[in-house]
Amino acid sequence: MFVEPNLGNPSAENEKSTGWIEVVCGSMFSGKTEELIRRLKRASLAQQKVEIFKPAIDTRYDEEDIVSHNKNSIRSTPVEFARDITLLAQQSEVVGIDEVQFFDEGIVDVAVELADMGKRVIVAGLDMDFQGKPFGPVPALMSVAEFVTKVHAVCMNCGAVANYSYRLSESEQKVVLGEKDAYEARCRKCFNKGMNEKTRQNKTEAVSGKN
Numbered sequence: 001m002f003v004e005p006n007l008g009n010p011s012a013e014n015e016k017s018t019g020w021i022e023v024v025c026g027s028m029f030s031g032k033t034e035e036l037i038r039r040l041k042r043a044s045l046a047q048q049k050v051e052i053f054k055p056a057i058d059t060r061y062d063e064e065d066i067v068s069h070n071k072n073s074i075r076s077t078p079v080e081f082a083r084d085i086t087l088l089a090q091q092s093e094v095v096g097i098d099e100v101q102f103f104d105e106g107i108v109d110v111a112v113e114l115a116d117m118g119k120r121v122i123v124a125g126l127d128m129d130f131q132g133k134p135f136g137p138v139p140a141l142m143s144v145a146e147f148v149t150k151v152h153a154v155c156m157n158c159g160a161v162a163n164y165s166y167r168l169s170e171s172e173q174k175v176v177l178g179e180k181d182a183y184e185a186r187c188r189k190c191f192n193k194g195m196n197e198k199t200r201q202n203k204t205e206a207v208s209g210k211n
């Protein structure tokens, strides 16, 4: 379990405690949102000023709340652009961001600026997309973060440790919102098996003139 670093206890009135960036990443169903909520609720319990953001496009469970697959939730502000967070987070000591993979690359500078101002910035998101490729700004965020936590799901095919989000449909679009109806957590072996089956099926359909 992640143990929060000491926020510091500045003795001089104007002295700021050091800020930092934490990344919680992994596949779908790996517990990213639960871990984010856990850290943010502990910060609130410690009387710290907490602000939470999510990309406006993620409306799966709720327009505003961040909701885990277990239905654990926390209030958040949906924002369209990464830059919006800079303005909205000015008064906070702790800034949480969920589904960070959906933000533009500007989110990296935003996270760095907020941390430079002395804030604790906690972001959670998918490190890989449905093809097993790095997802948006997450790799760059991992580079600039002080702390990176990779969490894992359970493979729905064989029960092994799952590192991949396997898309059940044939869609090739990067962004396809969904839950268990659309994705399965899979281990490396079962993910590769599924991807190879898809490739074979596409080739067969191309030969038979279906596509």
Ligand SMILES: Nc1ncnc2c1ncn2[C@@H]1O[C@H](COP(=O)(O)OP(=O)(O)O)[C@@H](O)[C@H]1O
Binding pocket: 026, 027, 028, 029, 030, 031, 032, 033, 034, 035, 067, 068, 069, 070, 152, 153, 154, 155, 156, 185
């Ligand atoms: N294949 C799976 N592996 C692990 N947990 C799963 C799986 N499918 C459903 N869950 C549930 O999802 C919860 C994690 O949800 P959540 O924090 O929203 O994950 P994430 O944000 O990483 O998608 C787990 O505690 C568990 O109850």
Ligand SMILES: Cc1cn([C@H]2C[C@H](O)[C@@H](COP(=O)(O)O)O2)c(=O)[nH]c1=O
Binding pocket: 027, 028, 029, 032, 033, 060, 125, 126, 128, 129, 130, 131, 165, 174, 175, 176, 177, 178, 179, 183
């Ligand atoms: C792999 C992958 C996922 N998505 C979408 C599907 C869900 O709506 C979110 C991930 O949510 P979670 O909290 O991590 O379960 O992302 C996508 O759009 N594209 C992908 O490649």
Ligand SMILES: [Zn+2]
Binding pocket: 155, 156, 157, 158, 159, 160, 186, 187, 188, 189, 190, 191
């Ligand atoms: Zn497996």
